[in-house]
Amino acid sequence: MYDIKPLEEEWKRYKKKKMKPWYVLMVLFLLLSSTTLFFLNYKDLILAKLANIDNNVSVSLDKPRQITVLVDKSLTALEVKKEIIKKEINNNKLKIKTEASSAIDDPMKYHHPNAKKVSISITEPVKKVVKVEKPRKKMHLNIIKTTSASAYKDVEKRFSDTSDVDDSLFLARTYFDKGNNKKAIYWAVQTNKINSDIEESWLIFAGAKARSGHKNEAIRILSSYVKRSNSYEAKALLKRLKK
């Protein structure tokens, strides 16, 4: 008869050795799961951070970050906390006026309800630092304003990375105001693809369509939106288009 005890001990060691790879796999699985959960929970923050790194803008959650936005009349749509740090005005002053009166000249143009008349005098290259507070994330941002054409490209690039509707809507609005209907339509559609409930994108799209000679299409699209949303703004624009 065997001395069974040493054999039992040997079996316990064998079992431990056999189970080792499974324990390792379990630990790896737990690690992977927790990493995935962490990533899913903080996805927005991580993606925003990565996007900002790509744009060569340093971002810190604790400190205010700086991003570049375009100075345009449509900027009035952004809720800018008016803590504008004034810079000295040099020679060759370039006056950019955001005037709602220009829209009155154009019967196809819609009026943004939040649009305010802002008159900013800036130098070229114009750079102003403003503090913007995003209500949801409660992050303090320092925004450097610029009018350079490449900045539009920056916003487009940023949109391709982040798919942020604020960017696409901004581009749609800007191009619409500039009279570039084709691009306005394109960016309105991009905005609509991400969030079809943004009224402004519908209005820009219809307005740009009408201006580019597709009035019937604009009326059709706007009518369908009015049916869906019963929007006052959309109704007003539809009325103007039908005249």
Place this chain on the structure above:
Amino acid sequence: MKSRYEAAKNVFIDSVDIDDYIELNSAVAAYKQLEHSMNKPLKMILLFGRPGTGKSILLNRITEKLKHQKEIHYFDTPAIDEKEFFHKLFKVLTKKNLPKNTEVNFSALVDFCKNLRGKREIIILLDEAQMYGPEMMEKIRLISDTRVVKFIVSLHKTDDEDLIAKEHFQSRIWEVIELKNATKDDQTSYIHKKLLKKNLFEIANSIKDKDMKLIHAFTKGNFRECNKLIFTIFEICEYYDKNEPSKIKYDQISKRIIEMAALKLGYINV
């Protein structure tokens, strides 16, 4: 008190006892093939297979079955030297013992065999033939050329011997019968039949299909290894039954016990 596992353990003591022979599908096929080959006018037949595939028991069984119909002789253990082998052969051929202090003259033996042509047909089963040297094998071949003595040569098939055996016998052997390791199903029915033969139904029933799978994996279908493993398993069961009954389930053999037996026999290591 006697443990129920004691009887079960003893069933698997390795032996070539013909009474313990278990008729399996693969063994039946090999038996028929060998019997058929023996009826052909062949001089030498090679029975080939890895150790523990059932060559010896097959030779034993065929001897038992045919001993009243044919002049058949089973040389189970190889002769130590040539002299001893020819003494045995002399006895088979002449049915007389060789007188003391005399040696067999090989040429005279061959002539004697030639004289027996048409009168007798002798079958000699040589087990463990890998133990015979090449010179001896040449002499065996010359005797078989007389067509009086037919040799059935049983050889171990190991990795090294495989080539040697093939090269040595390819030109001389007319028929090769290869015994393969048992399949899982064959091995299962082997274990069950062995236990049922001794009326150990409950114990046979306690070895489930998954256990058979594990046993087959450890023993690779080798009957000798299978006997060893099952013997050890029942020995461990017997210990628990007598000393620590709480550690054993009577309606099944636990995987732990099978693995402990495998550790004991070195199939697995820590």
